[in-house]
Every structure is written in structure tokens, then in C-alpha cells.
Amino acid sequence: MRISRTMDWQMCRAATRRTQSFGVANDLVRRVLVAGFALSLGGVAMTAQAAQCYADPVLAYEAMIAERVQAQKVAARININTATAAQFATLQGVGVKTAEEIVLYREMFGEFARIEDLMKVRGVGKATLEKNRARLAVLD
Secondary structure: OOOOHHHHHHHHHHHHHHHHHHOOOHHHHHHHHHHHHHHHOOOOOOHHHHHOOOOOHHHHHHHHHHHHHHHHHHHOOEEOOOOOHHHHOOOOOOOHHHHHHHHHHHHHHOOOOOHHHHHHOOOOOHHHHHHHHHHEEOOO
16 A cells, blocks of 8 residues: 555644644654554554654655665565575566576575576576665575
8 A cells, every 4th residue: 555645744743733732742652643553554664664753744755665665675685595486486587487497506506605696597697687686695
């Protein structure tokens, strides 16, 4: 679900106004209200992300997107020495057949020492490797 910049900003402002009118600890209640709003939308919301209010809705939206992108990058990293064909198939430009080729190559020749070793597999070129470099890792 995509949340508009204006809606995020308006909810943050409304939470702030509500806490001021009740005379409650402003920061704590605002965090709870904004976090509850973000979670009620079913979006991926982290407490740190929902806790920050911004005066400018554009900055708030950019910060929210940056945190989501970073969380997805960390969660989506693939260890090329243990990944399955299904995991390789999630990469850009890698189909099922190429994913199976990568796993077969790894089984025949052993683990990859570097990410660039993937280019030894038929079907994986420099462009494919560069598109997916951020999602790839070589771990023991």
C-alpha cells in the first residue's frame, strides 16, 4: 500500500496537536499515535521510522522511503555460496535456467571466492552482475 506524503505529514501533525491538547507527555504519545497509524495501514513501519515527525512533508516521505529501502536491502542479501536456485531466480536478469546453472556450477567447481566469479557461469554477464551487486554477498 502506498501512503501519500500529505497523509503521513497530516497524521504526524494531528498526533502532535492531540497530545498538546490533552497535556500529556508530547513526545511519547506522538510516537505511539504515529506508530499505531503506520501499523494500522498494514505498511512496513519500524518504531524509529514512525517516531520522527518532520516539519516538511517531503523530508518525512524521503526519510520513510530511505529507511524502507535500506531495510529491504539488508533483508534481501543473498549468500552466493549457500543460495538455492529459487533465491538466485529473484535477481534481476536471472531466470530459472540461469539460476539452476549457477547452483550446478557451484556444485561442480566449489564455492565462489568473489562475487565476480559468478560471471564464469554461462548466462551471467557483467551487466547482470552490476544490477545485482548490492544484493549479493560471499560468506563462508
